[in-house]
Amino acid sequence: MIIKTRKEIPSSEITPEAVYRDRRKFLKSSLAVGAGGTGLLTSALNAQTGDALFARAPADINLASKPDWLVEKAAARTEAPASGPFNTDEELTPFDDVSTYNNFYEFGTGKDDPARNARDFSIEPWTVKVEGECAKPGSYSLEDILKPHTFEERVFRLRCVEAWSMVIPWVGFSLGDLLKRFEPTGDANYVQFDTLVDSEQMPAQRSRFATIDWPYQEGLRMDEAMHPLATIATGLYNDILPAQNGAPLRLVVPWKYGFKSIKSIVAIRFTKTMPNNTWRDLQASEYGFYANVNPQVSHPRWSQASERRLPTSLFMPRRIDTMMFNGYADEVASLYDGMDLRRFY
Amino acid sequence: MSFLAKPAIFLLCLAPGAYLAYAVYLAFTGGENLLGPDPAQFLSLETGEWAIRLLILSLAITPLRYLFNWPVLFRFRRMIGLFAYFYVCMHLLVFLMFLLQWQWGDIGTEIAERPFITIGFAAFIILTPLAATSLNIAQRKLGRNWKRLHRLTYAASILGALHVIWIVRSSYFDAVLYGGVVALLLGYRLLRKYSKAVQQFSLLK
Numbered sequence: 001m002i003i004k005t006r007k008e009i010p011s012s013e014i015t016p017e018a019v020y021r022d023r024r025k026f027l028k029s030s031l032a033v034g035a036g037g038t039g040l041l042t043s044a045l046n047a048q049t050g051d052a053l054f055a056r057a058p059a060d061i062n063l064a065s066k067p068d069w070l071v072e073k074a075a076a077r078t079e080a081p082a083s084g085p086f087n088t089d090e091e092l093t094p095f096d097d098v099s100t101y102n103n104f105y106e107f108g109t110g111k112d113d114p115a116r117n118a119r120d121f122s123i124e125p126w127t128v129k130v131e132g133e134c135a136k137p138g139s140y141s142l143e144d145i146l147k148p149h150t151f152e153e154r155v156f157r158l159r160c161v162e163a164w165s166m167v168i169p170w171v172g173f174s175l176g177d178l179l180k181r182f183e184p185t186g187d188a189n190y191v192q193f194d195t196l197v198d199s200e201q202m203p204a205q206r207s208r209f210a211t212i213d214w215p216y217q218e219g220l221r222m223d224e225a226m227h228p229l230a231t232i233a234t235g236l237y238n239d240i241l242p243a244q245n246g247a248p249l250r251l252v253v254p255w256k257y258g259f260k261s262i263k264s265i266v267a268i269r270f271t272k273t274m275p276n277n278t279w280r281d282l283q284a285s286e287y288g289f290y291a292n293v294n295p296q297v298s299h300p301r302w303s304q305a306s307e308r309r310l311p312t313s314l315f316m317p318r319r320i321d322t323m324m325f326n327g328y329a330d331e332v333a334s335l336y337d338g339m340d341l342r343r344f345y
Numbered sequence: 346m347s348f349l350a351k352p353a354i355f356l357l358c359l360a361p362g363a364y365l366a367y368a369v370y371l372a373f374t375g376g377e378n379l380l381g382p383d384p385a386q387f388l389s390l391e392t393g394e395w396a397i398r399l400l401i402l403s404l405a406i407t408p409l410r411y412l413f414n415w416p417v418l419f420r421f422r423r424m425i426g427l428f429a430y431f432y433v434c435m436h437l438l439v440f441l442m443f444l445l446q447w448q449w450g451d452i453g454t455e456i457a458e459r460p461f462i463t464i465g466f467a468a469f470i471i472l473t474p475l476a477a478t479s480l481n482i483a484q485r486k487l488g489r490n491w492k493r494l495h496r497l498t499y500a501a502s503i504l505g506a507l508h509v510i511w512i513v514r515s516s517y518f519d520a521v522l523y524g525g526v527v528a529l530l531l532g533y534r535l536l537r538k539y540s541k542a543v544q545q546f547s548l549l550k
Contacts, residue, residue: 093382105514111381209521210517211513211517301459301512311382312384313384
């Protein structure tokens with residue numbers, strides 16, 4: 001019998017969400033007062049990341065090593081706008097929950113398996129292969145991929161198809177800005193992504209009982225991929241991504257169910273026809289290609305009308321109504337004009 | 346020492362439930378969180394796993410008794426079966442109370458429209474009269490029918506295994522494990538019924 005107990009992090013080490021937000025405000029105002037050039041801004045932010053309020057043991061990030069340049073870029077991110085779709089005033093899900101409650105089947109089936117099994121995950125070196133209908137295919141290093149982009153904080157709701165949700169302050173930039181650099185051709189109607197296959201580092205890929213035919217794959221229609229809300233995330237809270245959250249780069253498509261937001265990307269492929277995506281390949285009656293959050297279309301296993309906002313509690317549960325397109329309908333509904341969303345789920 | 350066996354097994358069967366009850370008590374009183382960020386889901390999984398494990402264990406008593414020539418095992422069968430029913434009830438209670446929060450409209454929809462919930466609920470219905478007729482007096486009153494009635498465990502365990510198989514996501518492990526063991530235990534009974542060789546076979550004399 002295995003009774004799982006949660007490793008408790010002393011409350012003194014956790015940055016309360018209110019403090020996290022206030023720090024950002026404080027930083028912004030103090031910078032506004034004393035601001036000179038961007039150099040000052042960067043160094044001030046770097047100094048703040050060393051602050052006890054922000055600090056976490058590197059072990060919490062669960063990586064074999066953290067590239068300095070990436071850590072610096074994450075620290076130098078621009079703050080999320082005060083309003084609009086790139087931010088929300090909903091309560092953030094604490095880092096502890098975001099980093100210990102994961103579906104990342106390469107690292108195991110349980111929600112806490114990834115945090116345990118991804119502990120020494122290595123993201124150095126990391127290569128992303130770019131293929132298919134584009135003018136600049138090739139193998140790109142992580143630096144090639146990420147260096148030209150300015151990182152931003154983007155606070156999004158994440159809605160899992162299993163009817164739970166979180167609010168996460170990501171660090172990243174628009175996927176479209178990355179894709180444009182590879183100059184997709186007129187035939188690039190879709191883009192597909194692969195997760196790393198590395199059974200030495202990803203123990204569940206060695207399992208004989210896996211239902212998934214690795215690599216995990218996901219795809220978007222090109223207009224979805226070019227939408228500014230479609231995000232390449234490279235970090236969350238004040239740091240780079242923990243391995244269990246999809247280091248070193250992952251997709252975040254906030255208006256779609258979480259399984260579309262593929263983690264630890266090693267391939268980007270521009271295609272003419274609709275590409276495979278893992279869950280649809282496994283069970284097309286349950287998972288579609290679009291997978292837009294839609295409270296009116298229930299999944300055979302879960303009603304999608306409401307969701308449990310994590311962390312929730314037994315006696316004061318946070319069960320909230322699910323919003324069409326996860327609350328991003330104003331921004332993305334027009335992408336699906338004229339489509340029957342019951343058919344194209 | 347054998348008089349200690351029964352209380353020991355009782356405590357072993359009770360332990361997971363006692364731990365979960367303690368965790369729920371802490372959640373109620375605002376103490377340490379042992380249940381994680383999605384406590385209802387966690388409780389539902391844990392109670393469900395213990396229900397199917399104990400149901401399978403109760404089903405394993407007869408084959409083990411014959412294969413190991415170990416009649417004393419029969420002394421524990423009723424207790425283990427009742428514990429299985431206890432965890433099934435807890436599983437259902439967690440589902441109704443914490444996941445659905447007694448939203449009666451949703452409960453009907455969930456049971457009717459989600460096949461894995463329908464068969465899980467059917468297993469609960471089937472096991473209820475078995476638990477209700479577990480006392481010696483019921484056994485005496487029902488006579489030969491008691492045994493017939495309690496063969497419904499076979500149906501309940503098949504439904505329980507299907508309930509697990511139906512929710513397979515990224516791994517077949519649980520489905521293969523629980524489905525496989527139920528198939529073996531029921532298969533042994535079938536063989537034993539029709540084959541003298543199987544009836545006489547024992548690993549220990």
